[in-house]
Amino acid sequence: MDKMMKVVLCAFFLHFVLFPTPHDSAAQEIKIGIVSCLTGPAAFYGTYMKKGVDLAIEEINAKGGIKGSKIAPIWEDDKGTPTAAVSAIKKLISVDRVPVVVGSLTATALAMIPVADKENTVFITSLSTHPDIAKMSKWSFRNCINTVPSAMAVVDFAYKQQGKRKLGILFFQNESTRRIAEGVKKRFEELGGTVVGMEMLAEEGVDYRSPIIKIKNANPDSIYIAAFARQGGLAMKQLVESGVNLQFYADPIESPVWLQTAGSAANGAIYGYLDIQQSFLDKYKSKYNEEGEIWGALYYDTMYTLTIAIEKGGYTAEGIRKSLIEIKDYPGITGAITYGPERDVIKPPIIKMVKDGKFMKHQ
Amino acid sequence: MVLQLIVNGVVSGAIYALMAVGFALIYNSTHIFHLAHGAVFTLSGYTLYFVVKGMNLPLPVAILFAITLSILLGIAIEVRGYRPLRERKVSLAAFLISSLGIFIVVENGLILLFGAIPKLITEEPLKAYQIGSLVITQLHMTVILCCLIIFPLLHLLFAKTRVGKMIRALSDHPELALIIGLETRRLYLFITILGAALAGVAGIFVGLDVGVTPIMGWDAVLIAAVAVIIGSVGYLPGAGVAALLVGLVQNLSVLKISAQWQGTITFGLLILFLVFRPKGIFGKMIASRGA
Incomplete structure (x- = not known):
């Protein structure tokens, strides 16, 4: 009898596994899985992302959603760690059965892909x-430009326009920023310049004076910083405090946290990235009562292109994939968006700078 | 460059020393691996941030607030966290769990209140002075000056005053101290207040220098613990000297090794000591003192 019960129970559960309840297609919500670092040390990126995504979804749903169905985001917090990200995406795919997942940072993306x-x-x-x-x-x-091309644009600008010949590089201990630093070094040397020193900013560090002194001692005429907001901002502030008053180049600098951390030390820093349309900045300001920034803007565009893809290709992974590839020159607020068969957005970077505590085009 | 590295090493060493001596004070007399020391340190930094940035009050008021709150948290940890356990005579592991619990609660409480985003108290680059090729910020001078006042005072307290001697007696032999009629409860409280105040001062300096994050306490308390072990457990000035050594080694190592290894070097130093000199720098001295 006991055995019988077990068999019945097993069959009962197997039924759900083998024959899951089908989706109701009519008037369904369009579920989109989103995995981001909502808490943890990189939470500020997650916050930017959420603000951009929420703003876009709010607008799209207000206009009637996708063919009458509202978009319902399912947020999962990965705390910035790859392990949590993997469980989150697995849950989204197997439990929520979403055909598309929006991700965030490099470390978690590399694990989820x-x-x-x-x-x-x-x-x-x-x-x-x-x-x-x-x-x-x-x-x-991907709908953000790979920082390597934008960093190359900055290196060319430094060498050709500003006549810099001896570059010191500081880079943050991370796969993505290390790649930028290596790219910068290679390009600068190809152009004919000398990289006088390359030092790493440790992940958990807050006091970067030792690498800074090492770089300072190598006597550069300008400094390139490849780091994320907090570490980069701290390094910039400590560079000035250590008496290094040179031209700074930095990537990916464009985040309010960098400016808050570096204070006036960031003024004059030059970098390459995308432009943001004023209309978005105004909407952002009126909704959140704070200045908009690039990452929220990029996710805003991402949500719009996803909407177009779902509308055109249908709510299936293959449909979305095909339609995303077909999108051509969608007029996003961060520039025209074409993913192309390489699935990597192509937008030419522009040279930008920090002036009076604001990000703007370099004049 | 070497001179600059030495100066920077002394500054970070001095801040480590404030943490380490506070930790040692509590560890030596109670044998509690006082992780909550990191919580006091973090709370002090955040109090400073809140009073300066949130309430727009001048820095001296904020410093007063930060130290007061640190001491209050220290007292709470002793009275609510440790004393009940001590009176029930539970094992030291229970104290460690209690300490870790307090640490986690404070850390997460701060995340809840202020978010995980690091906060800066001084947004502008600190004022710096140039002496030859040497650059030193005003704050770093203050750190060194403060330590030059605090540590000799502490030395006087333990060498000359009655309460200092009682604490040393308590550290050397808690049961005997009880037998000869020392009021251990009060002494433990006094030790906690002193330790918390030191962590509070360290928190203020770090907050002013590089800003505050909810997770800043963990590294600070680990370095303090390393310094206590290197400086010989049971010998208070040893912790200070070892902390200074850690600061100097961390900074000077840059000459030969890339700066990314600074964190590793702290623990490398610990392992070296554990292998070659397990009783720490002052181990022989303590042994000969017979304490």
Whole structure:
């Protein structure tokens, strides 16, 4: 009898596994899985992302959603750690059965893409600047430019326009920023300049004076900082405090946290990135009562392109994938968006700078 | 460059020393691995941030607030966290769990209140002075000056005053101290207040220098613990000297090793000591003192 019960129970549960309840297609919510660092040390990026995504979804739903169905985001917090990200994407795919997952940072994206690849699910991020993101799977898309080309533009500008010949490089201990630093070194040397020193900013560090002194001692005529907001801002502030008053170049600098951390030390810093349309900045300001920034803006565009893809290709992974590839010159607020068969957005970077505590085009 | 590295090493060493001596004070007399020391340190930094940035009050008021709150948290930890356990005579592991619990509660409480985003108290680059090729910020001079006042005072307290001697007696032999009629409860409270005040001062300096994050306490308390072990457990000035040594080694190592290894060096130093001199720098001295 006992055995009988077990068999019945097993059959009962197996039924759900083998024959899951089908989705009701009419008037359904369009579920989109989103995995981001909502808490943890990188939470500020997650916050930017959420503000951009929320703003876009609010607008799209107010206009009637996708063919009458409202978009319902399912947020999962990965705390910035790859392990949590992998469980989050697995849950989204197997439990919520979403055909598309939006991701965030490089570290978590690198862990999630293989899962998305195996499960045939569309993955898209606008926060990961690692060069390989879109190359990793035919399901992986990216709507933010890889920082390497924008860094190259900055290096060319430094060498050709500003006549810099001896560059000191500080880079943050991370795969993505290390790649930028290496790219910068290679390009600067190819142009004919000398990289006088290259030092790393440790992940958990707050006091970067030792690498700074080492760089200072190598006597550069300008400094390139490849780091994320907090470490980069701290390094910049401590550079000035250590008496290094040179031209700073930095990537990816464009975040209010960098400016808050560096204070006036950031003024004059030059970098390459995308422009943001004023209309978005106004909307952002009226909704959140704070200045808009690039990452929120990129996710805002990402949500709009996803909406177009779902509308055109249908709410299936293959449909979304195909339609995303077909999108051509969608007029986003961060420039025209074309993912193309490489699934990596192509937008030319412009030279920008920090002036009086604001990000603007370099004049 | 070497001179600059030495100066920077002394500054970070001095801040480590404030933490380490506070930690040692509590560890030596109670044998509690006082992780909550990091919580006091973090709370002090955040209080400073809140009073300066949130309430727009002048820095001296904020410093007063930060130290007061640190001491209050220290007292709470002793009275609510440790004393009940001590009176029930539970094992030291229970104290460690209690301490870790307090640490986690404070850390997460601060995340809840202020978010995980690091906060800066001084947004502008600190004022710096140039002497030859040497650059030193005003704050770093203050750190060194403060330590030059605090540590000799502490030395006087333990060498000359009655309460200092009682604390040393308590550290050397708690049961005997009880037998000869020392009021251990009060002494423990006094020790906690002193330790918390020191952590509070360290928190203020770090907050002013590089800003505050909810997770800043962990590294600070680990370095303090390393310094206590290197400086010979049971010998208070040892912790201070070892902390200074850690600061100097961390900074000077840059000459030969890339700066990314600074964190590793702290623990590398600990392992070296554990292998070659397990009783720490002053181990022999303590042994000969017979304490």
